[in-house]
Structure formats: structure tokens, C-alpha cells
Amino acid sequence: QWMMLDWKPKRPDMLIDPFGLGRIVQDGLVFRQNFSIRSYEIGADRTASIETLMNHLQETALNHVKTAGLLGDGFGSTPEMSIRNLIWVVTKMQVKVDRYPTWGDVVQVDTWVSASGKNGMRRDWIIHDCKTGQILTRASSVWVMMNKLTRRLSKIPDEVRGEIEPYFMNSPPVVEEDGRKLQKLDDNTADFVRTGLTPRWGDLDINQHVNNVKYIGWILESAPSPILESHELSSMTLEYRRECGRDSVLQSLTAVSGDEIGLLASNGNVECQHLLRLEGGSEIVRGRTQWRPKNANNLSMLGGLPAESA
């Protein structure tokens, strides 16, 4: 169904958005913004990092709300939400990456929202390569409302529903729901544990909270570096269970499914389970990631990495 978001050559289109701030398309229901990938958004492989992609998702979600005229006081809250001290919190995020863009590539991010159950909202994204039209990334997320004073989840008040419902698209998620239960890791089941992770001042967003994109960096802190070096993240499912404040000290746990570590040499796909928890034990994020060999995709196109990498 999301195929209706047909891709068209973008040059004339982009001229409508010279400031790169995005605009509403598709009968007012889809927000579209272009990003050129910058040198500081790529890593050792010359490709954009998963955090960069997630940042672009966040930016388009906020600009969508802003462009719709629904930006209240806060960071994505509508006016009726602001009055009631309600903020959006993400509970689930699924991302599939087919290809990572590289420095100088221009990508087009489309995003829209739909209902999710009675008190949730789903937000989907599709990222295209502007030059080729190829789909690079698809992502689907579920959001609920939290009272920022009590920190308790809230139903969607009717007044808020009135604001947002006109923007709901009636479409299935762009990433098929991963129905497999996410495992709860502990010290016995984890293969790798990284302790003592603390937010830096710069990790806090304007709500003085750690932004959910930062969690991804922490999750990957416990992923074994042979995987990070030889593989690229192809898919990720995250369940956010509890928020994390500026004084939190976190532990990152990773289990590599089966004995795939041994298969790295033969360049197989790898699946990992993850847990980010407070030192006290409370779960912050459960996750599952899938990895494919790097040269399966991007690197061959770049003629390989320089042999020298001192």
C-alpha cells in the first residue's frame, strides 16, 4: 500500500524546497524533506551511520508537526498536548536498511502518521536515494502520550485527537511487524556487557532527557567489534520501556544468536539480542539487530576501503 508513494525524479521538486526545510505533499498527509549527507555524518566505512538515519527520522517527524502548524511549546507536542503537559514517547521502533547513503548523497525522507490501537500513533518513514529512486530505508514506530509531570502514560484526550486525527493515513506499516518476542537478557544470557555508560551534557535534549537516538549508540557499545567492522546493520527492532535521565548509569548487554560469531569469517548474517538497563536493573530498551556482511552491499561500489588504515 505504501507503494502509492511513487518516487519521481526530484530535481524540479527540490527547487521548491531550497532551504531544505521540507514540505507537505500527497494531499496534505505526507511530509517530505531532503537531506544531503554530510562528511561528519559518515563513519569509517564512508557511509552514514544508523544514528544519522535516526536523526533524519526525528528531524522530519518534528518538522512534519511544525509544518502542520501543530507545534506547541515542546518538542513535537501539539498545543492541546502542551496545555495538558503531555509529551510523545516512543515505545517501539523498527528499521530496515537496504543501503546506507554516503557523503554527498541526497536522500528524500517521507513520513506520515496513522492510528495505532486506541491510544497510540504510528509514524512511518521511507528514505529514497534522490538520484536513483532506490529505497534505502524503511522505518515504523509507535508513540504514546506521557504526562511530563507525573511521568505516567496517558490516554489521548479528545481535544488532542481532534488535532492529530485529520493527519492520520489509513495504511499498513512500511515495516512488517516483527512479532517475535524480544528476549530479556541478563548477565547469564548476555555474551558481552558494557557497564558505566553515562549521558554527557551534550546528550540531553530540550526536555533534559536523553534523546532516544542516543540509546542506539549505547546499545551498539556492547556489540562485539568484529561484527561492527565486518558487518552492517540491516534491521533493528527496539522496545523502549523506561526513560533515562541525566544522572542514570547504564549497562549495555548483547547476546549473539547461536554461534554466529564463528561464522563471521565465512561472512554470514548475524542476529543479536540487546538490553540497555539501569545499574539497578530496570530495563530501558530491549532490542534485536540483524547484520549482513559489509561487502554484500556498499563496499563493492566504492572500490573497497583504502588498504592502509593506520
Place this chain on the structure above:
Amino acid sequence: QWMMLDWKPKRPDMLIDPFGLGRIVQDGLVFRQNFSIRSYEIGADRTASIETLMNHLQETALNHVKTAGLLGDGFGSTPEMSIRNLIWVVTKMQVKVDRYPTWGDVVQVDTWVSASGKNGMRRDWIIHDCKTGQILTRASSVWVMMNKLTRRLSKIPDEVRGEIEPYFMNSPPVVEEDGRKLQKLDDNTADFVRTGLTPRWGDLDINQHVNNVKYIGWILESAPSPILESHELSSMTLEYRRECGRDSVLQSLTAVSGDEIGLLASNGNVECQHLLRLEGGSEIVRGRTQWRPKNANNLSMLGGLPAESA
């Protein structure tokens, strides 16, 4: 002399650069690129972080080299440099920030190069607010060449000089040279020490090195949080002395000059000395930062921070 870079209203100008990739202006000697500040580039204060500004400086420097047709294989190296395995390394960076932009602001970054002594190159930047024309930031840096195999500094070969010299502007630095010697901190002179800092996989650039912008985050890791919370960085001088690889473990040291910590309550300006060193003791970066009370500048314009910051 850099006043010749007169600022003009930018709207018609920006339309020439719809992809936001920048272009050469000023008789071919100045490279100009606009950036709109994104939601993930701002911090708890709603303003861009110093790392964001530094990233924009890096991006324009690289795009300048690229647009001039001088981008060889590497990350800013010219073709003649690539043949000789030479890379640029920064030895000094001075930044003055008058005002930090906020989410949605569009800034214009101008950059150009000049000779610096016999074997160096200076690169300067000026950042303007596109809407008001106000100068937000000025920065000046010195670069030398290093052989990436031997890791030794190199003279500028004639062939490389031939490539880059036509781009040299004859102009004084936009930030007056801070002639005061940077102090070498040690465990006795430092007030705050943060140990065990390690690069994450995502901190590495395509040369498998830690990018110099990352150092700034580490330097600020040892700055006391009362300063980070109540003050903003107004000026920074960094001397890069040694490179840092992926397996380095670093220590960050900060000394607050005089007894200014006690003055924080009365909202005075603060000066800090910094050292980033390897656990073994080798100096990586020496630095000095100056801080002014936050509300002296931005916050009053934003109507203050939300009272609630749970």
C-alpha cells in the same frame, strides 16, 4: 580586512544553492554554504552545540576542496597529496562564538585559506545568521601535512603548493592570534579529571582515526557541570599535539582559572585550561576555553527555559 566579506540579504542567493552543497564566491577564493540547524543538532538549551558548529566548519572545508576540484582519494587531500600519501592535520584551532543559533535558524558559513608560515596553511571561517546578517562565529585554524604511512609531518611539496596556492587569500586571521601560552596541566594542577575515555566505533572517520571534533566532547567531559549548565562557551583555543587512534584510552583534565567556580553564582565569566592525554601521559590536545553566563545572550530571547525539567 575580513570585513570585505560584507553580508547581504541571502534569499536570492540561497536559491542558487538549492541542494545546500555550497559554492565558490568572491572571485573564486571564498567557499560559501548554508546550513539549517536541525533538531538533533541542538542541546538542552535549544541552541546548537559547539560540536555542531565545528562539524559545519569541517563540512565546508571539505566541500571547499571538493568544489575547487582538488579532492583526491582521501578526506580533504588533493590529488598531488594523495599520490604522496599526505594528509592534512590540524595543529591549532581558535573559535569565538558570539551567539549560538537555534533549531530552524539558517546559517551561512564562509571559508577560505591563506598561507601560514613556510609549511602551513591557515583556514578561516565566518558564520552569519542568514536572517539578520549578524556574525555568530569566527574561527581560524592552522594545518600542516603528515605522511599517513610514517605519521611524520612533511613540508609542502612544490607540486602540492602549485595546487593550493592559487586559492590562498592574502588576509589576516579572523580571530586574533591568542598569543598566551597554553598551560600544560597535570594531576596536581587540574581541578577535574575524567579517565577511561575511549573512542566508539562511530567516532572513527574514514581514515580510521578519531576526528578532531570528537576531542571537543572529551575535553568538555571534565568541565564541571555547573559551568556547562549556567554558562556557554564563548571562546576556545585548541592545540592538537598528537593523534589518537581507535584503541587509545584518554584522560581529560580541566582547571578552572582562579577561584571562578565561586563566582558562578554571581554570573561572572569563567576561563578553563584543558588537557586531553593518553593514559600513558602523552599529550593529545591542550586547550583553553572561556565561558559567559548563558542568559547574557540567548536565553533572554527565548523567554527562558521551561520551568519543568524533570
